[in-house]
């Protein structure tokens with residue numbers, strides 16, 4: 073099961089998640105899409121491919137609503153799972169903090185033995201052409217190599 077999980081306050085990350093969903097639809101790949109507010113974190117254990125799209129807050133912290141998911145990943149063994157990290161942050165918060173929530177999830181996903189599909193995609197504020205192209209690229213890679 074492909075699960076797109078997103079967290080968004082002002083809509084940028086929701087737009088990115090929807091754009092990812094649309095690009096999968098266009099190539100006939102099935103998925104679920106959920107706002108992290110509405111999920112039970114144990115969903116991670118029924119996920120074959122995780123597309124995680126989240127914002128970063130207060131100096132590099134993960135969204136409050138994603139803390140339980142973070143803990144669940146930390147306490148799980150996910151060696152059969154593949155993941156892709158995408159997020160919108162704001163470069164004005166400094167290079168070190170820019171989309172740092174993605175790096176925090178990367179760390180626990182890696183420790184849980186999940187495998188990365190492509191490099192983390194860090195977007196500055198709204199979706200742009202570069203992000204759009206990269207999303208298409210990742211979707212195609214996913215359809216070709218990971219969906220059976």
Ligand SMILES: Cc1cc2nc3c(=O)[nH]c(=O)nc-3n(C[C@H](O)[C@H](O)[C@H](O)COP(=O)(O)O)c2cc1C
Nearest residue numbers: 080081082083084085127129131132161162170171
């Ligand atoms: C109080 C506050 C703190 C923020 N801190 C960071 C940060 O440390 N790093 C970062 O990349 N973006 C930071 N941002 C920017 C948001 O992550 C960015 O605006 C993002 O696009 C919001 O996503 P959303 O539209 O999906 O809610 C911060 C924004 C606010 C309002």
